[in-house]
Amino acid sequence: MRERLAIEGGRPVRTAPFPAWPQWTEAEERALLETLRSGVWWSYEGSQVKAFEEEFAAYHDAAYGVACTNGSAALEVCLRAAGIDWGDEVITTPYTFIATANACLLVGAIPRFADISLSTWNLDPERIEALITPRTKAILPVHLGGEPADMDAICAIAARHGLLVIEDACQAHGAMWKGRKVGALGDMGCFSFQNSKNITAGEGGIVLTNSAEWADKCWSVVNVGRGRGGAFYEHIGLASNYRMVEWSAAVLRVQLTRLQEQTERRAANAAYLDEALSEIPGLNPVRSDPRTTLCAYHIYRMLYEPEAFGGRPAGEFARAMRAEGIPIALGYPEPLSQQEVIVKRSRFIRERLGLPQQAPDPTPACEEVCARGLWMPQRVLLGSREDMEDIVTAARKVYAAWS
Numbered sequence: 348m349r350e351r352l353a354i355e356g357g358r359p360v361r362t363a364p365f366p367a368w369p370q371w372t373e374a375e376e377r378a379l380l381e382t383l384r385s386g387v388w389w390s391y392e393g394s395q396v397k398a399f400e401e402e403f404a405a406y407h408d409a410a411y412g413v414a415c416t417n418g419s420a421a422l423e424v425c426l427r428a429a430g431i432d433w434g435d436e437v438i439t440t441p442y443t444f445i446a447t448a449n450a451c452l453l454v455g456a457i458p459r460f461a462d463i464s465l466s467t468w469n470l471d472p473e474r475i476e477a478l479i480t481p482r483t484k485a486i487l488p489v490h491l492g493g494e495p496a497d498m499d500a501i502c503a504i505a506a507r508h509g510l511l512v513i514e515d516a517c518q519a520h521g522a523m524w525k526g527r528k529v530g531a532l533g534d535m536g537c538f539s540f541q542n543s544k545n546i547t548a549g550e551g552g553i554v555l556t557n558s559a560e561w562a563d564k565c566w567s568v569v570n571v572g573r574g575r576g577g578a579f580y581e582h583i584g585l586a587s588n589y590r591m592v593e594w595s596a597a598v599l600r601v602q603l604t605r606l607q608e609q610t611e612r613r614a615a616n617a618a619y620l621d622e623a624l625s626e627i628p629g630l631n632p633v634r635s636d637p638r639t640t641l642c643a644y645h646i647y648r649m650l651y652e653p654e655a656f657g658g659r660p661a662g663e664f665a666r667a668m669r670a671e672g673i674p675i676a677l678g679y680p681e682p683l684s685q686q687e688v689i690v691k692r693s694r695f696i697r698e699r700l701g702l703p704q705q706a707p708d709p710t711p712a713c714e715e716v717c718a719r720g721l722w723m724p725q726r727v728l729l730g731s732r733e734d735m736e737d738i739v740t741a742a743r744k745v746y747a748a749w750s
């Protein structure tokens with residue numbers, strides 16, 4: 348007889364919580380107290396932000412880091428530094444957090460959405476060139492869930508068409524593409540240190556680059572348009588204040604010391620889940636590209652097939668799994684190409700500039716992933732092998748009940 352599911356009142360596979368996030372020790376407490384007692388709380392005079400910029404950049408094989416308030420700001424800073432402005436176009440992915448596209452719209456540029464690949468859920472390079480117009484200025488790939496986008500193909504297309512590449516690595520701390528860390532594989536790259544991210548200070552962001560020129564331009568945008576080394580009340584450009592505070596950097600410096608070990612732990616648990624879960628019909632873990640040296644697994648991702656579960660939709664499977672004690676959920680609900688805020692603002696910009704209107708970019712693969720893509724957060728992958736076995740046991744239990 349099949350086991351009664353927890354969602355129907357049966358006993359859940361587990362009630363114990365998975366590891367909590369964020370994690371900290373006395374080292375963060377000490378760093379915060381030392382910063383407090385130093386009496387230097389802002390980056391202009393302090394040492395924490397500067398040290399973090401250097402340490403985070405060095406860890407990511409990048410020459411320069413410019414810290415800022417959050418990942419959304421980091422994206423805007425890159426676009427402003429690059430001079431991307433009203434009516435320009437930026438090609439990006441429809442399957443990402445809204446901040447990626449919002450950053451374009453907030454500087455007056457129009458995001459164009461190239462569909463994703465069903466195997467990686469990242470920007471499909473095959474879809475990019477058809478969207479390039481004389482107004483295109485940059486490609487903005489996202490390393491979704493910590494899996495690097497195909498940077499070889501993207502950088503080749505950008506070089507052919509004279510476009511910039513700005514990486515959204517907000518979910519990809521420490522991820523490696525062909526032996527090199529992401530973030531400075533293109534012209535500039537952005538990271539977020541928001542609460543859920545693989546290292547965090549609650550909020551925070553950074554831009555990485557190998558170019559001294561881009562670094563200086565980003566620094567200027569972060570610092571109200573001042574010139575690096577210039578006078579305090581001399582402003583060489585129009586910009587806002589996006590500076591990171593010393594507290595955040597003090598905490599992030601400590602968090603960074605754990606990143607490598609935690610990334611390897613997540614990857615080892617993900618490798619176990621990839622094998623074990625793919626034995627269950629209808630569950631297809633997203634495998635890394637063979638050129639990915641290390642996936643950061645900010646999200647563990649699976650494509651669900653309702654037919655294998657008696658036609659029940661992915662959301663229902665996720666609810667059943669949560670009842671069994673497994674934190675799994677559907678991901679982004681709709682392609683950004685269809686999000687009302689984005690469609691409306693894109694239309695508004697075109698209208699203001701007298702540009703012809705454009706139908707939303709078709710993104711059928713993204714629609715599939717929105718309907719059937721399941722996520723588990725990175726903190727789950729910090730658990731023990733027994734924790735991972737519970738995930739597989741729960742998935743098998745639901746399959747046995749519904750297949």
Ligand SMILES: Cc1ncc(COP(=O)(O)O)c(C=O)c1O
Nearest residue numbers: 417418419444446517539540541
């Ligand atoms: C892909 C992506 N881009 C941008 C952001 C924006 O970062 P933040 O929340 O730090 O503004 C996030 C995360 O929140 C993200 O996941």
